Amino acid sequence: MSAAGRRLPALLGGARAFVRDIPVGQMYFPTWERYEAAMRGIFEREWYTNHGPLAREAEERVADVLGVRHALCVTNGTIGLMMAAKALELRGRVITSAFTFVATAQALTWAGLTPVFCDVSPVTHHMTVETAAAVLDESVCAVHPTNIWGGTCRPAEFEAFGAENGLAVYFDSAQAFGCRVGGRAVGSFGALEVFSFHATKILGTAEGGCVTTNDDELAERLRNIRSGYGTRAKVAVPVTSNGRFSEAQAALCLLALDDLEERTAHNRAIRSSYVSGMAGIPGIRVVDPPDADPSNEQYAVVQVDEESFGLNRDALVRALKAEGINARRYFFPGAHRTPPYDESAPPPGELPNVEHICRTVLQLPVGALVDYEDARVIADLVSDFHADAERLREAAGG
Amino acid sequence: MEKSGPRDLAALGGTPLFDRPRPTSNLVRPDLELFLKYSRVFFDARRYTNTGPVSVLMEERFAEFHEVDHCVSFSSGFWGLVLAMRALALAGKREVVMPSFTYRRLADAAYWAGLVPHFCEVDAQSLAATPATVGACVGTGTALLVITHPIVNCCDAVGLTAFAREIGVPVLFDSVESVYETVAGRRTGSFGNAEVYSLHASKLVNGFEGGYVTTDDAELADRLALERGFGFRGQDNVAFFGTNAKLNEVHAAMALASLEDLDDQVERNRRRYYAYRSAMRKVSGLRLLEFDETETTSFKNIVVEVLPAWPLSRDETVAVLNAENALARAYYSPPLHAMHASYETRHDDLSLTEALAERFMNLPCGHHVSLEDVGSIVDLLAFLEQHGGAITELLAART
Numbered sequence: 001m002s003a004a005g006r007r008l009p010a011l012l013g014g015a016r017a018f019v020r021d022i023p024v025g026q027m028y029f030p031t032w033e034r035y036e037a038a039m040r041g042i043f044e045r046e047w048y049t050n051h052g053p054l055a056r057e058a059e060e061r062v063a064d065v066l067g068v069r070h071a072l073c074v075t076n077g078t079i080g081l082m083m084a085a086k087a088l089e090l091r092g093r094v095i096t097s098a099f100t101f102v103a104t105a106q107a108l109t110w111a112g113l114t115p116v117f118c119d120v121s122p123v124t125h126h127m128t129v130e131t132a133a134a135v136l137d138e139s140v141c142a143v144h145p146t147n148i149w150g151g152t153c154r155p156a157e158f159e160a161f162g163a164e165n166g167l168a169v170y171f172d173s174a175q176a177f178g179c180r181v182g183g184r185a186v187g188s189f190g191a192l193e194v195f196s197f198h199a200t201k202i203l204g205t206a207e208g209g210c211v212t213t214n215d216d217e218l219a220e221r222l223r224n225i226r227s228g229y230g231t232r233a234k235v236a237v238p239v240t241s242n243g244r245f246s247e248a249q250a251a252l253c254l255l256a257l258d259d260l261e262e263r264t265a266h267n268r269a270i271r272s273s274y275v276s277g278m279a280g281i282p283g284i285r286v287v288d289p290p291d292a293d294p295s296n297e298q299y300a301v302v303q304v305d306e307e308s309f310g311l312n313r314d315a316l317v318r319a320l321k322a323e324g325i326n327a328r329r330y331f332f333p334g335a336h337r338t339p340p341y342d343e344s345a346p347p348p349g350e351l352p353n354v355e356h357i358c359r360t361v362l363q364l365p366v367g368a369l370v371d372y373e374d375a376r377v378i379a380d381l382v383s384d385f386h387a388d389a390e391r392l393r394e395a396a397g398g
Numbered sequence: 399m400e401k402s403g404p405r406d407l408a409a410l411g412g413t414p415l416f417d418r419p420r421p422t423s424n425l426v427r428p429d430l431e432l433f434l435k436y437s438r439v440f441f442d443a444r445r446y447t448n449t450g451p452v453s454v455l456m457e458e459r460f461a462e463f464h465e466v467d468h469c470v471s472f473s474s475g476f477w478g479l480v481l482a483m484r485a486l487a488l489a490g491k492r493e494v495v496m497p498s499f500t501y502r503r504l505a506d507a508a509y510w511a512g513l514v515p516h517f518c519e520v521d522a523q524s525l526a527a528t529p530a531t532v533g534a535c536v537g538t539g540t541a542l543l544v545i546t547h548p549i550v551n552c553c554d555a556v557g558l559t560a561f562a563r564e565i566g567v568p569v570l571f572d573s574v575e576s577v578y579e580t581v582a583g584r585r586t587g588s589f590g591n592a593e594v595y596s597l598h599a600s601k602l603v604n605g606f607e608g609g610y611v612t613t614d615d616a617e618l619a620d621r622l623a624l625e626r627g628f629g630f631r632g633q634d635n636v637a638f639f640g641t642n643a644k645l646n647e648v649h650a651a652m653a654l655a656s657l658e659d660l661d662d663q664v665e666r667n668r669r670r671y672y673a674y675r676s677a678m679r680k681v682s683g684l685r686l687l688e689f690d691e692t693e694t695t696s697f698k699n700i701v702v703e704v705l706p707a708w709p710l711s712r713d714e715t716v717a718v719l720n721a722e723n724a725l726a727r728a729y730y731s732p733p734l735h736a737m738h739a740s741y742e743t744r745h746d747d748l749s750l751t752e753a754l755a756e757r758f759m760n761l762p763c764g765h766h767v768s769l770e771d772v773g774s775i776v777d778l779l780a781f782l783e784q785h786g787g788a789i790t791e792l793l794a795a796r797t
Contacts, residue, residue, distance in 0.1 A: 048599035078642035206446040206646035242476035246606035
């Protein structure tokens with residue numbers, strides 16, 4: 001990038017780089033023709049929900065893809081997490097990452113549990129058995145790690161940690177559909193795992209999710225909690241709910257499964273464009289999805305070092321937004337700083353890594369609405385912002 | 399109907415009356431092209447959830463339909479109920495008074511909301527809670543009243559709203575079965591503090607899955623709209639504790655298409671109901687619950703009372719009908735207080751509810767039941783009445 005090629009940032013009065021607003025992702029959806037055909041099929045069968053033929057097929061295919069005995073599709077991942085905590089019949093406190101989407105903690109609260117927030121690795125941004133061990137005490141009944149960034153928390157290590165300490169282990173894998181680690185798909189670790197099929201995920205069904213497990217009894221409890229439909233036996237559960245996955249959601253799930261490889265490849269190209277485009281920019285690190293082979297390529301996460309880059313993360317997000325790029329802070333300000341946890345569940349120790357990451361990471365667009373070239377343009381913009389850092393700082397009032 | 403004797407009943411080894419099920423679920427099919435037209439709106443906007451254009455339109459249209467200020471959509475009526483109960487319950491109090499003779503998951507909804515169900519009695523005629531039956535359960539710990547409209551006709555929403563105001567306790571109506579109805583000439587939707595509806599495929603308005611809450615209370619509507627989306631008010635700012643109970647755009651498109659068909663559907667329901675009403679005159683042991691036609695009604699549900707003269711028990715009748723692929727269902731049975739619960743519940747004497755829970759059943763209705771089917775179902779009922787004694791003996795001999 002030569003100085004001659006530099007453009008005036010929109011924040012300083014230049015033209016926006018993108019006329020349309022670019023969401024952070026994923027927004028994959030089938031073509032209109034495929035969507036219409038699937039919906040016509042549902043109208044012909046006149047089976048709209050209550051564990052219909054498409055829901056059953058979706059569950060079989062998801063289980064097959066993940067190499068797990070049971071996959072239960074649910075209305076959304078959060079309801080799946082709430083159902084999971086109830087099915088596990090947990091009581092007390094549950095260790096989880098403070099660097100997670102707030103739903104991880106909210107689901108615990110809905111199930112009558114209290115989160116114990118732990119710190120994460122400064123490199124992988126995941127909680128580790130060491131950070132979990134640091135907050136372990138006798139009141140803890142379970143450990144509930146999250147797999148984020150298209151990477152993993154090294155789930156096998158948590159299985160061992162749980163066994164050693166007599167804790168239930170289950171994973172919030174909302175972001176991890178399609179990731180593998182140690183030759184095994186995410187989905188069969190711990191007692192169970194919960195995935196999200198939200199539109200912002202690589203396997204999007206508008207809203208949706210699934211719970212996966214190899215435990216037959218647990219699967220049956222989950223089915224009974226989800227609804228009366230799709231159960232194989234009536235078993236005692238503490239409470240029921242509505243977690244059903246409609247035939248429309250199931251149709252989108254099946255189409256998304258057909259496209260999963262293509263979507264992953266598309267995201268991989270976008271990520272590689274960011275990586276090469278931003279390789280030389282001081283203070284910018286594109287975070288590698290840790291401990292996943294392959295990654296599902298769901299995220300392009302950048303960590304900003306203010307001193308070298310010249311702007312802090314929030315200033316970079318503002319500059320990108322002015323260009324039409326909806327870059328996002330994730331998971332700002334941290335679950336532990338979100339009501340009611342800021343008052344009800346203060347972390348037992350300091351969370352220096354979480355605090356630092358919450359201040360320094362952002363998520364760049366990936367998914368259906370961007371491509372390799374767009375990512376290149378965005379990388380160039382970040383480079384330009386570095387060059388114009390001083391003026392951008394002044395424009396923002398210092 | 400071709401059954402010459404009791405042994406021709408499917409429950410006794412004969413061929414079922416229907417080759418495919420005739421359910422009590424509505425399963426109405428809206429116009430496909432209309433559904434696709436609404437789908438096109440979110441498809442072109444590339445917005446699939448999170449308050450997309452179709453769910454916004456859906457909320458506007460349903461608020462208009464119910465003549466109420468606000469409609470907040472949810473992933474299901476169940477989670478709408480849970481969030482509305484949580485939001486409305488008086489602070490520091492935990493008991494929610496609700497009928498026992500009602501929707502089988504209503505107590506579970508209260509539990510998720512952190513409340514203790516206190517089951518009240520219903521009125522023998524309306525099958526609904528009244529100010530008197532509710533009042534008997536109200537105490538210093540009462541946080542909320544949740545009143546369900548029965549399956550045929552409505553509860554006294556005017557009287558219950560006034561009663562709730564008088565005792566200073568909020569009231570939430572579970573109006574899942576009363577989408578189209580009026581009470582004292584006013585459409586449901588703006589009674590009490592809020593009302594909850596379902597968009598499940600079995601209900602009057604088919605949205606695949608889904609639900610909504612209506613209210614004139616702007617603050618409540620705002621809170622519920624945030625709580626269904628993790629409590630976020632704008633990016634990165636959590637204002638409330640919440641969950642994910644958002645209605646997705648595909649389901650919202652379905653609900654809109656179904657709403658447009660509603661008047662036509664009600665006309666089809668009316669014909670079905672009239673066919674039942676006329677044919678049921680030949681069955682003296684069952685009493686059809688008649689719709690109050692001085693009010694607007696959907697004519698959707700067909701409920702009969704099993705009278706003492708009827709030769710079979712209600713449950714035997716349901717089993718015999720089900721074997722024929724006529725999927726009759728026991729009406730709200732068992733009542734909630736008789737179901738096992740893992741959590742705390744309260745109730746006093748509910749002997750009337752217990753008696754009523756043995757007496758009523760829903761008969762097949764909705765999109766999959768033709769006028770001819772109605773004739774066959776009532777002929778079958780007449781047949782059961784005629785051969786009741788022999789059928790009971792043969793059924794007993796089989797078990």
